[in-house]
């Protein structure tokens with residue numbers, strides 16, 4: 172190098188295609204080691220400026236590059252995209268400012284917590300599998316369920332700190348919808364059925380991911396899909412099943428009778444044209460045990476047309492869903508013990524909304 176050149180100004184495009192220091196004028200990938208460039212993390216990118224002396228980067232500079240390398244690797248593994256990576260970088264550097272040397276495990280956790288938090292701020296749900304994969308890409312080891320549980324706990328604790336200390340706020344409505352879409356994909360629903368799931372999730376007044384999961388449980392039950400317990404592991408944070416359905420009313424057809432009144436321990440199908448109850452299972456004794464089966468059979472047992480007014484309710488493959496009402500309770504685990512919260516929700520769907528029903 173005869174004339175000291177100013178380092179190319181950092182840009183999100185540079186950093187997110189890889190670290191900017193690999194772009195050297197001479198094509199020498201080791202130039203940073205030999206040069207006098209100062210590294211500044213100006214999130215979302217690292218800026219390099221030439222100080223005119225050929226010295227190696229300082230420990231602090233190397234540390235910042237290491238942080239960006241970790242973040243970039245995780246961001247690639249989770250397919251974050253430049254904007255998401257930029258937001259995560261901003262959170263990450265603000266959060267670790269003044270922390271001194273961070274060991275690899277701590278850095279892995281902080282990077283992942285920053286990414287999940289940044290995604291939530293943008294209203295995007297993160298899949299649990301993506302988090303586990305990124306953790307392994309960063310050199311972490313997850314050999315069994317116990318390892319994953321430990322990671323879940325550590326990451327959640329760190330995210331709580333990040334939300335309070337870095338003043339992060341999630342986009343709750345966006346997150347609810349994004350989680351509901353992810354779960355619709357997991358259930359293999361077509362677009363029309365996914366729209367029913369998303370509408371139901373939006374109508375549930377609960378924490379965003381809980382609301383999405385409860386909605387997905389209901390749709391899984393009434394469309395005859397696999398066990399609802401697995402839904403709790405799909406979206407971050409993975410948890411044990413903590414909601415129980417206490418009652419469900421489905422209003423079918425394309426009439427105007429949309430009142431989905433729900434009774435405890437009862438599964439009901441109502442005709443939306445005449446309002447008559449087409450099917451009902453109200454057995455408080457057996458409900459907690461048989462409801463899964465009852466719900467599974469709900470729409471295949473319900474007639475395709477209303478026996479009273481003849482309105483079309485579905486064709487055995489698709490149900491014309493007009494409204495859904497539900498009651499459920501949520502188990503809340505706290506340091507003071509477990510408590511139960513009882514909840515209700517109702518949604519009216521536009522005329523013509525349909526839900527795929529799996530034939531037995």
Ligand SMILES: [Zn+2]
Pocket residue numbers: 442443444445446447477478479480481482
């Ligand atoms: Zn009817």
